[in-house]
Amino acid sequence: MSQKxxxxxxxxxxxxxxxxxxATPDGQQVPLYSTNPDIVMRWLCDGWRCRYNQLRSRRTRWDRNTQSAVPLGGKPDMRSDRQVRLECSWFAAIPAMVLQSPNRIENTDWWSANKRRKTLKKKHRNPGMTPRFKKRRDDLYFVCWHNKGANANYRQLNRRHGEVVITGQNPGAYRLDGQPCRYSIHIRVRVSQPVRDYTSVGVNWTRRTLVFVNDPLPIRRERTGAMVGLDRGCVHTLATSDNRFLDLPKQRLERIDREIRRRQKAQARRIAMSGETVKQYRRHASRTYERTGREISRLYAKAHRIIDDWQHKTTSMLVREYDLIVLEDLNLQDMSRKAKAKPDPDRPGAYLHNGQSAKRGLNxxxxxxxxxxxxxxxxxxxxLTGQNRLILVNxxxxxQTCSKCGHCAKENRESQADFECRQCHARMNADLNAARNILDRGLDHLIGLDEAEHARTESDVPTAYSSRDASALTCGTSTR
Incomplete structure (x- = not known):
């Protein structure tokens, strides 16, 4: 977890x-020094990325042609940090806590990516490409270990501002006469809450953000005994079993979406007027086109921040108010896939209508x-709380099932919002009805767990049990 x-x-x-x-114009090599903040920060970011890619070059991938594992970079770079400093002069003055951080980060990134690929393969999904190198076009970024105060120390300046100080020194062979050998980079930041103990800082110089990597704060709460079922959807983001709707700030998001579409149309007009394809135009795109692309990226990032902020506030509220939270275990990736093409048997090369236009809006x-x-x-x-329990159910x-009488029929749901049971004629909002059914399935799962636990303790023989209705996923307090 982190504080940005x-x-x-x-x-x-x-x-x-x-x-x-x-290199000078006459071909001589001279040492380069600078106190320009932008140049120094780019130097740290480039050094961190280069060292990360050197470590990544030691990884291997499976070559189908040779049926063997081959290095990603062709020739692995096995140099240590000390050797890199001696052989590459521009690494010499990079702080040790910055140069050492790629060792652990690259290892963590590699194995987490491979674990994700294995999981996707088991689910018969596309695992994607083997993790590769960090590119120049990526955000300028570096990490500096805090190491219990060895570097990247934070100092509070006033209520809203503080600074992170990263220190380093020039090597003995490149020190200027009459000047100190040590330098310090003071990164002034704006804070909205006290900075907790952290293990490292991550600096994104492209986006001008700094992240303190630390443990999340525990959520303070008291047991309430309350239980809730949550139905997720597009019209209402969350519908609760106690007749509440929790929605995203859709007006703000729709306003941002309109701005994105307006700028995308402007880009499309420029490409159409050029008479070239998108790929051809982007090779020599105008500065206005590039600026519009950056504006679109900023708008997308703003929408994501709004959604993330709402989710954090809403989930914290749910954890504080309810001891048991039950959700439906949706396969969102399959739900948002494109519709399969339907070839026309009478016309080779033609396709029948498959509803993709309507599916695009749902996706x-x-x-x-x-x-x-x-x-x-x-x-x-x-x-984090240790008092809540989260259950995902089928x-x-x-x-389509009535939460009052249990009658299940497709005709019960008249439309997206209206639900009327054909047996007991109960009328209610369809999302609220689904939320109640979800809570009932969660309670049934808990009863099944308690019965299995009771049977296990009586026989004193370990019993393996699973429930499709609960997707075998229970988080929070242990069931034993």
Whole structure:
């Protein structure tokens, strides 16, 4: 977990950092020094990325042609940090806590990506490409270990501002006469809450943000004995079993979406007027086209921040108010897939109508709602409290089953919002009805767990049990 803050400005104090050797017009190599904050920060980011890629080059991938494992970079770079400093002059003055951080981060990134690929393969999904190198076009980024105060120390300046100080020194062979050898980079940040103990800082110089990597705060709460079932959807983001709707700020998101579409149309007009394809035009795109693309990226990022903020506030509220939270275990990736093409048997090369136009709107709504993020945040927040329990249940027929009499029929749901039971004639909102059914399935699962536990303790023989209605996933307090 982390705390993200905004970088306001950067100052370089003390010695001018040694950035490496530079060639003069007559071909001579001279040492290069600079106190320009932008140049120094780019130097740290480039050094961190280069060291990360050197470590990544040691990884291997499976070559189908030779049926063997081959290095990603062709020739692995086996040099240590010390050797890199000696052989590459522009690495010499990079702080040790910055140069050492790629060792652990690259290892963590590699194995987490491979674990994700294995999981996708088991689910018969496309695992994607083997993890590769960090590219120049990626965000300028570096990490500096805190190491119990060895570097990247934070100092509070006033109520809203503080600074992170990263220190380093120039090597003995490149120190200027009469000047100090040590330098310090003061990164002034704006904070909105006290900075907790952290293990490292991550600086994104492209976006001007700094992240303190630390443990999340536990959520303070008291047992309430309350239980809730949650139905996720596009019209209402969350519908609760106690007759509440929790919705995203859709007016703000729709306004941002309109701005994105307006700028995308402007880009499309420029391409159409050029008479070239998109790929051809982007090779020599105008500055206005590139600027519009950056504006679109900023708008997308703003929408994602709004959704993330709402999800954090809503899930924290749910964890504080309810001891048991039950959700439906939706397969969102399959729900948002494209419709399969239907070839026309009478016309070779032609296709029949498959409803993709209507499906495109549903896919956009599902992705915009960010339904998967709600489960992810509830999972780790229920673990933090140690008092909550989160259960995911099978969503099949929850929207067609009456929560009062249990009658299940497709005709019960007249439309997206209206539900009327054909047997007991109970009328209610379809999402609220589904939320009640979800809670009932969660309670049935808990009863099944208690019975299995009771039978196990009586026989004193370990019993393996599973429930499709609960997807075998329970987070928070242990069931034993």
């Amino acid at each position: 803050v905004v970088i306001e400005r950067v100052q370089v104090r003390g010695a001018a950092p040694y950035l490496g050797m530079s 956009h709504a599902l992705r915009s709602a960010g339904l998967a993020g709600i489960v992810e945040k509830l999972e780790y927040k229920t673990r 969503p099949a027929y929850t929207s």
